Amino acid sequence: DAKTTQPTSMDCAEGRAANLPCNHSTISGNEYVYWYRQIHSQGPQYIIHGLKNNETNEMASLIITEDRKSSTLILPHATLRDTAVYYCIVRVDRDDKIIFGKGTRLHILP
Amino acid sequence: GAVVSQHPSRVICKSGTSVKIECRSLDFQATTMFWYRQFPKQSLMLMATSNEGSKATYEQGVEKDKFLINHASLTLSTLTVTSAHPEDSSFYICSAYTGTAGYTFGSGTRLTVV
Numbered sequence: 001d002a003k004t005t006q007p008t009s010m011d012c013a014e015g016r017a018a019n020l021p022c023n024h025s026t027i028s029g030n031e032y033v034y035w036y037r038q039i040h041s042q043g044p045q046y047i048i049h050g051l052k053n054n055e056t057n058e059m060a061s062l063i064i065t066e067d068r069k070s071s072t073l074i075l076p077h078a079t080l081r082d083t084a085v086y087y088c089i090v091r092v093d094r095d096d097k098i099i100f101g102k103g104t105r106l107h108i109l110p
Numbered sequence: 111g112a113v114v115s116q117h118p119s120r121v122i123c124k125s126g127t128s129v130k131i132e133c134r135s136l137d138f139q140a141t142t143m144f145w146y147r148q149f150p151k152q153s154l155m156l157m158a159t160s161n162e163g164s165k166a167t168y169e170q171g172v173e174k175d176k177f178l179i180n181h182a183s184l185t186l187s188t189l190t191v192t193s194a195h196p197e198d199s200s201f202y203i204c205s206a207y208t209g210t211a212g213y214t215f216g217s218g219t220r221l222t223v224v
Contacts, residue, residue, distance in 0.1 A: 034212050043116070043203050043215035044154070087153075097144055098205070098213055100154040 002101030003027065004088045009105040018075040020104050022088030025069040031092050033064060035073045037084040038103070044087065047073065083108045112138050112208035116216025123194055123223055131189045131219045133204030139184035140206035144213075145177075148201040160187040194223040 005023045012018040024033065032051050036044040048055055048062045050071075055062045061074040075082055087103040113136040123129050133143055141162045146154040158179050159167040166179035176198075178190040187206075191198055199222050205215040 032212075036213075036215075038154075041201070041218065041220070043114075043205070043218045046212055046214065049212055085153075097156055097159055099156060100146075102153050 002099050003090050004101050006086070006088055006101060006104045008102065009107065011107045011109055012075075012078045013109050014080060015077055018078040018082065018106060018108070020073040020075075020086050020088075020106065021070065022073070023070050024088070024090050027068050027090050028092065031090045033062065033068075033071050034089045034091060034098075035060070035062065035086065036089065037082075037086045039081075039084045047086075078106075078108045080108050080110060082106065112136075112206075112214045114140075114204060114206050114214045114216045116204055116219055118219060119217060120220045121222070123221070125195055125223055126193055128190055128192045129194055129221060131191075131202055131204075131221075133187045133189070133206075133216050135185045135206050135208075138206075138208055140187075140208075141184060143181060143187040143204055143206045145179060145187075145189050146203045146205070148203060148218075154203060157189075162187075191221065194221070196223045199223045 032049050034049040035047040038044045048060050050062045064071045085103040085105050087100050115134045117132050143160040145157045147157050148154045156169050157172045160179045160181040162181045162184050168174045181187040201218050203218045205213045208214045
């Protein structure tokens with residue numbers, strides 16, 4: 001079973017920041033938080049990952065709470081192309097299988 | 111960045127025939143690949159873990175004789191859907207661990223069995 005819970009869907013206005021929450025209250029100390037997104041009829045795309053510290057890359061920022069029980073993915077300036085299902089995943093080992101939860105369907109509104 | 115190439119992107123086959131889907135790691139070696147299936151409006155469901163040079167590990171409820179997985183080299187894993195039926199129609203996706211980017215996924219194969 002997936003170890004994360006996410007809202008089923010969210011809306012965000014184009015140009016605004018999209019903040020996607022994820023709950024992972026049973027996360028272990030050595031488990032990373034990964035975020036992927038899936039645009040319709042495509043394979044999932046890696047966005048970002050982190051362990052304890054907040055992370056930022058060219059796509060997004062990842063904010064992890066101090067107790068690591070939840071995190072937020074931030075898309076700073078959402079565009080229509082960011083419309084997708086976003087998956088928050090926790091995993092440990094490099095070859096550990098990824099179990100997907102239901103994800104959050106993000107709608108960017110023009 | 112690391113790329114996983116999956117072919118074909120779409121395939122239509124008749125009931126009772128077999129279909130092979132290929133998953134290649136283009137610029138890295140993948141000792142482990144994963145195969146997923148996705149039905150419309152549902153999440154990805156892990157089917158099996160493909161290990162180079164050894165037998166695949168199947169998730170509970172997945173028929174290993176129906177979904178044959180071969181991982182004969184460090185850059186190629188194949189999934190063969192044998193004796194396909196309409197209920198096997200789905201979106202099949204492979205992935206491999208790439209290091210810094212975690213897992214990279216193929217673009218998926220849309221299988222339609224008629």
